[in-house]
Amino acid sequence: MSKVGEIILDKVTRKFGAVAAVNAVDQVIEGGSYCCMIGPSGCGKSTLLRMIAGHETPTSGRILIGGKDVTHVRTGERGTALMFQNYALFPHLNLTDNVAFPLKIHGVGAERRDRAREMLARVQLGHMADRMPSQLSGGQQQRVALARALITNPQVLLLDEPLSALDEFLRLRMRVELKRLQNDLGITFIHVTHTQPEAIALADKVIVMDHGLIEQAAHPREIYDRPHSPYVARFMGGQNVVSARVLTVGDEIQAEGAEGGRFAFAPRAALREGQDIRFAVRRDKIRLDQGQARAENAMPGKVINVEYQGTFVKVELATPQAEEFVAHLPESDFFANPFRFGDEVVARWQPQDVCMLVGTNNSAGDALAH
Amino acid sequence: MQSKLIFWVLTAVFGLFILFLYGPMIAIFILSFQGPTGGMTFPLRGVSLHWFADLFASSRYGDLGGAFTRSMILGLLAMIITVTVSFFAGLGFRRKFRGSGVLFYLAIISLVMPGVLTGLGIGTLFTTLGLQTNWLLSGLGAHLTWTLPFGLLIMFAVLNRFNGSWEEAARDAGATRKQVLSQVTLPILFPGLIAVALFGLTLSYDEFPRSLLTVGTKNTLPLQVASLTANVTTPALYAIGTLTTALSLAVIVVAFAAIALTGRKR
Numbered sequence: 165m166s167k168v169g170e171i172i173l174d175k176v177t178r179k180f181g182a183v184a185a186v187n188a189v190d191q192v193i194e195g196g197s198y199c200c201m202i203g204p205s206g207c208g209k210s211t212l213l214r215m216i217a218g219h220e221t222p223t224s225g226r227i228l229i230g231g232k233d234v235t236h237v238r239t240g241e242r243g244t245a246l247m248f249q250n251y252a253l254f255p256h257l258n259l260t261d262n263v264a265f266p267l268k269i270h271g272v273g274a275e276r277r278d279r280a281r282e283m284l285a286r287v288q289l290g291h292m293a294d295r296m297p298s299q300l301s302g303g304q305q306q307r308v309a310l311a312r313a314l315i316t317n318p319q320v321l322l323l324d325e326p327l328s329a330l331d332e333f334l335r336l337r338m339r340v341e342l343k344r345l346q347n348d349l350g351i352t353f354i355h356v357t358h359t360q361p362e363a364i365a366l367a368d369k370v371i372v373m374d375h376g377l378i379e380q381a382a383h384p385r386e387i388y389d390r391p392h393s394p395y396v397a398r399f400m401g402g403q404n405v406v407s408a409r410v411l412t413v414g415d416e417i418q419a420e421g422a423e424g425g426r427f428a429f430a431p432r433a434a435l436r437e438g439q440d441i442r443f444a445v446r447r448d449k450i451r452l453d454q455g456q457a458r459a460e461n462a463m464p465g466k467v468i469n470v471e472y473q474g475t476f477v478k479v480e481l482a483t484p485q486a487e488e489f490v491a492h493l494p495e496s497d498f499f500a501n502p503f504r505f506g507d508e509v510v511a512r513w514q515p516q517d518v519c520m521l522v523g524t525n526n527s528a529g530d531a532l533a534h
Numbered sequence: 535m536q537s538k539l540i541f542w543v544l545t546a547v548f549g550l551f552i553l554f555l556y557g558p559m560i561a562i563f564i565l566s567f568q569g570p571t572g573g574m575t576f577p578l579r580g581v582s583l584h585w586f587a588d589l590f591a592s593s594r595y596g597d598l599g600g601a602f603t604r605s606m607i608l609g610l611l612a613m614i615i616t617v618t619v620s621f622f623a624g625l626g627f628r629r630k631f632r633g634s635g636v637l638f639y640l641a642i643i644s645l646v647m648p649g650v651l652t653g654l655g656i657g658t659l660f661t662t663l664g665l666q667t668n669w670l671l672s673g674l675g676a677h678l679t680w681t682l683p684f685g686l687l688i689m690f691a692v693l694n695r696f697n698g699s700w701e702e703a704a705r706d707a708g709a710t711r712k713q714v715l716s717q718v719t720l721p722i723l724f725p726g727l728i729a730v731a732l733f734g735l736t737l738s739y740d741e742f743p744r745s746l747l748t749v750g751t752k753n754t755l756p757l758q759v760a761s762l763t764a765n766v767t768t769p770a771l772y773a774i775g776t777l778t779t780a781l782s783l784a785v786i787v788v789a790f791a792a793i794a795l796t797g798r799k800r
Contacts, residue, residue: 217706265704266708269717
């Protein structure tokens with residue numbers, strides 16, 4: 165396994181005064197992988213990115229890139245390139261000189277302009293090489309920023325919320341291009357975002373952060389399907405989080421909700437009787453029945469909102485649980501047997517669809533609070 | 535109907551203001567070309583360059599050339615110091631260092647202080663220390679109490695539109711502090727620095743109250759002109775006005791050309 169582009173974070177901590185923005189983070193990011201760091205604002209993801217880039221120095225801990233300790237290596241000399249959220253193109257230089265800037269700094273002679281033009285052509289802006297940045301659209305500026313970041317052949321490309329300044333249409337298009345570029349180049353991409361679909365769509369590895377800690381780091385499918393804690397389940401979305409108390413521990417866990425509902429599922433961690441637990445059930449695994457019949461692995465509720473989403477229908481329930489409870493019903497099922505506002509229903513699921521939430525982080529993980 | 539009335543009233547007020555602003559200047563300009571037998575008021579008795587020639591030929595205007603030279607030297611020195619100090623001070627003030635607030639208000643106080651009092655203070659200080667007031671020393675210092683805080687304020691406005699991530703991007707490309715300064719910060723801020731330079735030069739060049747008690751025995755141009763108004767009663771005074779105005783215009787044209795030249799591509 166080649167170590168090129170591999171990043172090792174060894175107990176990396178960054179304190180601002182008494183507050184640890186990043187708190188003893190350990191992580192290995194494989195060389196050549198696409199890694200997304202996600203979390204609400206202030207979770208430490210940007211600080212971590214800036215430390216990898218060398219714009220911040222860790223208070224303690226080590227950062228290794230490609231097997232080399234770069235904790236105190238100057239930015240620009242550690243094989244990384246950072247693409248800024250606002251692109252940070254130099255307003256006094258044309259596109260060619262913007263892209264050639266890192267080469268100029270590294271003492272490359274006149275040929276740097278040729279190489280810059282080649283790179284611009286690669287991001288489909290070859291015909292605009294003599295324009296000034298202010299003459300470009302947001303999407304074009306981003307391509308220039310990308311070209312400038314890639315001109316020095318970095319081992320690692322760091323992207324700080326690269327798509328957040330673009331409109332929805334461009335965002336989806338650039339997302340595809342980023343993924344394609346990463347495939348072509350085979351270098352490590354670390355992409356900071358606060359948009360869940362972006363992280364899930366792009367990443368080989370998603371790192372979910374909160375309060376300076378890594379909550380969970382895994383393949384997006386694992387993150388989405390088997391969230392580690394109530395925070396991850398809520399923040400990544402697509403899940404219902406249910407609170408219950410353990411009744412009996414055996415081959416399967418028997419638990420009881422506050423409202424008296426009974427739940428059973430396979431154990432995922434050591435539990436004891438009387439323990440308060442939370443588990444998650446994916447919204448698309450929930451089925452609804454009319455009426456109020458009680459059953460195991462079911463939750464009574466009242467329909468408070470119905471939204472047609474094209475491929476499925478989102479039905480929101482008010483349940484005895486304090487949290488929102490949502491079912492995503494297949495479109496054909498819903499219209500064969502529709503539900504309306506105010507309907508009394510029972511939401512049910514299969515025991516194997518229950519994901520016990522092992523982690524204790526119970527914060528709301530409000531994605532809008534960034 | 536009413537809005538139309540308001541429009542005409544406001545237009546008239548604006549017209550009067552423009553007249554008030556430029557009327558005297560234009561009158562002085564015209565009267566400086568007064569014929570040799572003409573006086574300081576209209577009507578014109580012919581058109582000539584007599585009074586311009588008189589300025590250079592006659593000795594009754596005192597050391598006008600010397601006063602002009604001193605004012606120019608003072609202005610250029612004040613300009614260079616103001617640009618340099620404001621540039622670095624502005625960059626420094628971007629970080630909230632300990633005492634930055636106090637320092638800022640200390641700088642602003644010298645803008646608020648009446649200039650004559652500042653000059654009096656500097657003059658008294660020199661006397662107390664047993665030093666002679668001198669245009670290049672106490673004079674320059676007095677001018678800087680006025681141009682430096684002004685330059686700093688302009689620099690703040692200029693830096694308001696400066697995006698710190700440009701410097702970060704340069705560092706990310708491997709640039710050293712010197713390279714960041716010379717290849718990114720300075721060129722991007724250059725048009726703003728020309729504005730600071732322009733203010734430094736002109737504020738010093740026509741400074742009167744701060745000069746009065748600080749330049750010592752040799753006058754600067756504003757002091758010289760002021761003393762001439764007391765005993766000279768010829769249109770030569772207007773000729774001085776026309777010449778200095780022309781010079782100011784030339785400086786402004788050069789400055790705008792410089793801004794346009796560097797900003798053309800943006």
